[in-house]
Amino acid sequence: MPSVWERLLGDKSPENQDKVHSGEIFQLWQHLITRYDVRELTDVFQNFASDIEFKALLTYGLELLNEEISIIEKKLDYFGIPLPPRPPKSINSPTNTDILRDQLMFRIIYMGIQNFLILHTNSILAMQNHELRNIFIKMHKKELYAFTKMTDYGKIKGWLQIPPQYNPGA
Numbered sequence: 001m002p003s004v005w006e007r008l009l010g011d012k013s014p015e016n017q018d019k020v021h022s023g024e025i026f027q028l029w030q031h032l033i034t035r036y037d038v039r040e041l042t043d044v045f046q047n048f049a050s051d052i053e054f055k056a057l058l059t060y061g062l063e064l065l066n067e068e069i070s071i072i073e074k075k076l077d078y079f080g081i082p083l084p085p086r087p088p089k090s091i092n093s094p095t096n097t098d099i100l101r102d103q104l105m106f107r108i109i110y111m112g113i114q115n116f117l118i119l120h121t122n123s124i125l126a127m128q129n130h131e132l133r134n135i136f137i138k139m140h141k142k143e144l145y146a147f148t149k150m151t152d153y154g155k156i157k158g159w160l161q162i163p164p165q166y167n168p169g170a
Contacts, residue, residue, distance in 0.1 A: 020129050027123045032072045033084055038112055039065045040087035048100040068139055103159045113147045
C-alpha cells in the first residue's frame, strides 16, 4: 500500500523524474566548478602540509571531492550539458613547503566547508527534481560530518579562532 506521501506525490515515472529546469542545471554547473577549484586548492595544500594527521584529513577531503565531482559530472553528462575544463591532475609544489602554515590551510578549508554547507542548503531549496535534491541532501550530510570532524580536530590542535569568554558583569 502506498504511503500518504506517495499518494500525494503521484506519478514518479522516469519521464517526470528527468525533468529539470535551468536553475537546477545552473546549480549542478556551479557546484562542479566550485568543487574543481576546491579540489585543486586541496591538492596544493596536500603538498604543503606538514602535520601527518592534517595530511590524512586532506586525503579524506580529496576522496570526498572526487566522489562528488564524479556524481555531478555524470548528471551533467546525462542531461547533455558540456563540462567545464577540469583542473590539472597534479600540482607540482616548490621545494620550500614552509610558505603555508598548516593552521592557515586548516582555517581556509574550514571556511570552505562552511561555505559548502550554505551552498548545499541553497541548492536543496532550489531543486524541484527529486533525484537531484536527494543528491544534494546526501552531499550536505557528508559535509556536516566533515564539518563536525574538522571542528573537533581544530579544537584539539588549537587551530580554531575561538572568541574570548564574554562576562557582562566583569
